[in-house]
Amino acid sequence: MPWNWPLLGMLPSLFLHVHRFQERCADVLEWSGGTFLLKGPWFSNMDILGTVDPANVHFIMSANFANFPKGPEFKKIFEVLGDGIFNTDLDLWKNQRKQARALLNHEHFRKFLIKTSWEKVEKGLIPVLEHVAKQGFVVDLQDLFQRFTFDTTCILVTGYDPGCVSIEFPDVPFSKAMDEVEEALFMRHCLPESVWKLEKWLSIGHEHKLTKAWDVLDNVIGKYVSMKREELSQSRKFEGDEEGLDLLTSYINEEEGMGLDCDDKFLRDTILNFMIAGRDTTSSALTWFLWLVSTHPEVEKKIREELSSILPPKEGEKWRLFKVEELKNLVYLHSALCESLRLYPPVPFQHKAPVQPVTLPSGHYVNPKMKVMFSLYAMGRMGFIWGKDSKEFKPERWITERGTIKYEPSYKFLAFNAGPRTCLGKEVAFAQLKSVAAAIIHNYQIQVVEGHPVSPNVSVILYMKHGLKVKVTKRWT
Template sequence: MVASGTLSMASLGLLEIFLAVAALAIFFCFGNKKKRLPTNWPLVGMLPDSIRNLHRPYERIAEVIQLSGGSFIYKSLWFCSPNILNTVDPANIHYIMSSNFSNFPKGSMFSRIFDILGDGIFNADSHEWKSQRKLAHSLINHQQFQRFLVKSSWNKVEKGLIPVLEHVAKQGSVVDLQDVFQRFTFDITSVLVTGFDPGCLSIEFPRVEFSEAMDDAEEAIFYRHIWPELFLKLQRWLGFGREQKLKEARRTLDRTVAEYISRKREELSKKTITVEDEDGVDLLTSYMSHPEILGLKTDDKFLRDTIVNFFLAGRDTTSSALTWFFWLVSQNPQVESRIREELKAFIPAEERENWRLFSTQELSNLVYLHGALCETLRLYPPVPFQHKEPLESDVLPTGHPVGPNMMVLFSVYVMGRMASIWGPDCLEFKPERWISESGKIKHEPSYKFLAFNAGPRTCLGKGVAFTQMKAVAAAIIHNYQVQVVEGHPVTPSSSIILHMKHGLKARLSRKWV
């Protein structure tokens, strides 16, 4: 009893010391306005600096990495969190993502942080990941799905996006383009993945519970990278904060996806749809038509995880890129003019002053538009950071030692702002940097331009994303004038997806009668 009481008193005393140090450190950090590297405080590590900059996390990461020359070790709480090596050095990234890929899986920490994704392709490692990727690659690149992609994307632009834009232009009202793009990508992702169109992109702007749940989950996952595990466990235990919102979000995602699977199973049982459909089929139909393939059992758990992973990839990344693209174009009218001229070059002279949409073939030839989208992804990558966990101790090309139970994080957002990588004009929006002297798209190595990942885990949906982004960008720029509301605040949100914190408020006017 005495020993137990002594231990309790000791624990209480240690907690009091910890809180006192944390309070002092946070007070110091909030009072210090200079740009400097974070202080490594006793017990609390560099957490106070993270707390101080919660409202501007990506800007702060950029400052720290630039001050440190490209790589920086973030010291976590001494008793419960792993240290993090932040690096943007292309040599390190090439080594991790390609040269020594097998020693740098996503790891157990990644799976815990992103547990809402289950055992889907983003969390999977080793043989499980290889099998999932091989299957997804074969389905996405199959001619049937490609036909389905082209047809569905065109239909959603013509019958979903355009009616909303026409309504907004006619009313002369302010619209949140980020919301419009999220509705567009949610609808088209749902069609491509499940075959069902939820019809969220309409002039009524209905509430989208699934999308709200995704936003809540992405924000909560972001804060899991900052707050100590003990604090997160306390939230889960007491049922409050972002961990509670994440729990509720998961319920919504699980319920919605279960409904999709049930409806698809009913369709297949009635044979109202088959994988031989000449117009192509959605991915869920293809998965469910093979109860077991490539050693994967496509049961409800597998289907649930696969659908949620595809929704994260399809809905959020493309809508984020489109939002930042239109903001950058609005700030650079000369870029907008060049895109318009490029679009007109593919239109017969007598039709250049008329309202029209563009075919997939026409879009594939738009070099300057492609460069402008790449430039957007360089400066505002939808997935602003990613991380790995070494299996065995290793030394990176920069000389930094890494090992198990350590996180290696690279900030894609910061990479686009490094003069050492992109030159002294790295902060400028210049689509021309993506065009060669011969007038073709210039290839940049993936370990330098990481928007679509690199190495064996290179994004399978890159072609799908460009098809959709070009279709939307061309339709809006040729047919409408976009004017961002004067004084509208533009800043990244605190999320694992680089959304705009306040959306993108704008007015649209029709260019052609």
């Protein structure tokens, strides 16, 4: 267990294990029974109560939601996100969430989503997989999925296709900038505020990278916003046209009806928040899922059998892409995705701070100068939550005796958040995950390169530290 040093608290132990932060959280929380107080350096207000207790999660995320806002400390750490939906509280958050829900659930947007995902799979992802399979190349699936989700998210959010999914594998400054931002945000969780602010002032270390990456994000998003404003000022053809109902168009066109001031800063913050939600979480989920399936042949076989079962008899052994509607009711595929998200949640941890002092259901006292941190990565590995086989990849745990999807409460399965802040894009994410997973698993054999190391990175998004290097072979001629 971490040693509480005079003056330094448990900071030395934190940095000793920072390279394996997620695994360390799981170890400590398992040994401590689910809740552990990490003492920060004296006078630094860095005491963190780590917990995976579902009763605590439910209390904080739902029952006592008003007492646990994102708060000013969260906003300081994640200042790059501006006043976007992930950073805001109270009326500003409620208004943004209401409008985002209305746009994401709009029939035209859902049609646009299905059309965009299909075209990017058919004309982007498949040609790359065909190329690397034919040439016998090793490909980094994580990089490929990041490119895919960046393209699709960019189209859905801004209406513009950056064209990153290509056999040329072009350089993507925006994606690299997002990775560097996320690594810097992680380090802000590990350092006293005075230290990372000093790094920022001196322009050194991760803070220097963050500043440069921030400029890249602002420049790219600013270009998209100005292009869209110019486009819409010349023609109103996008009104009611499902081909152009991206979110940026909707925000600009419906500014007055929404009651929002859609100035350039609001649009910049909104776009960046949507880009992180769409690009990072989905590509992370796809990477871990394809790795788990490719290393568990029995699961791969069952998914293939289920996919074949919805096809006419003579089509089960042919090259084929699947429509979203065809995949919607597949129980085993959905269960396997849930199981992957349980073990490897794209957002592996999150933290809250109380406005008023309060005692949690576990009996632990927290005050406004402390943070409460949930480790979603550790939560999926706790035997007292998921049983003795909690560390195993076992899709069957999500299937009832009647053969239907087993419901698990969000305070136990936290991959899509819980309470009033439950993820708005859950259905969008599952639709995209299923269409990509089905296309790859049915048509290709994925083999991880022998000896390739697989471990989590050190970031606020759970990626693989060394990517996912694989060989791809075609199943059908």
